[in-house]
Amino acid sequence: MGKSYRPERLGEEIRRLISELILRELNDPRLSGIVSISNVDVTGDYSFATVYISLLGASTSEEADEENKKDVLAAFQSAKGYIKKEIGRKIKLHHVPELLFRIDTSMEYGRHISHVIAELGITHSDETEEAEHDEETKE
Numbered sequence: 001m002g003k004s005y006r007p008e009r010l011g012e013e014i015r016r017l018i019s020e021l022i023l024r025e026l027n028d029p030r031l032s033g034i035v036s037i038s039n040v041d042v043t044g045d046y047s048f049a050t051v052y053i054s055l056l057g058a059s060t061s062e063e064a065d066e067e068n069k070k071d072v073l074a075a076f077q078s079a080k081g082y083i084k085k086e087i088g089r090k091i092k093l094h095h096v097p098e099l100l101f102r103i104d105t106s107m108e109y110g111r112h113i114s115h116v117i118a119e120l121g122i123t124h125s126d127e128t129e130e131a132e133h134d135e136e137t138k139e
Contacts, residue, residue: 010091010097011040011049014042014049017090017091018051022036026082028075031075035054038052038054039104046095047097048097049100051100051101051102053072053076053103069103080099080101
């Protein structure tokens, strides 16, 4: 390796590079929506890098449907060789990690949790009042 990288630092470099490639060089029509790389986890031995892809539909409030997710994953799979070549060239690694592409579902999960909290009728002010009540009873 050209530089000494910790897995987190290498993951951030790979995330930045793939994001740049999406903007400037990957011209796949399956990547026409809002696609971003939210995170890259590199294993301790640098052999695998899991690339988490966030995507949204035509508007920011729409969740991406399953077909769109499959298309985006297929686009990244078909560009995998080019992406690995660019990682090796620009980051100067002897061994480029094997890239695994996954859809990042954390935003969908967050929306789901917010919906559940709203259904339960819990608000931020309820939590604040409960915390204040707990403080008063301790004294």
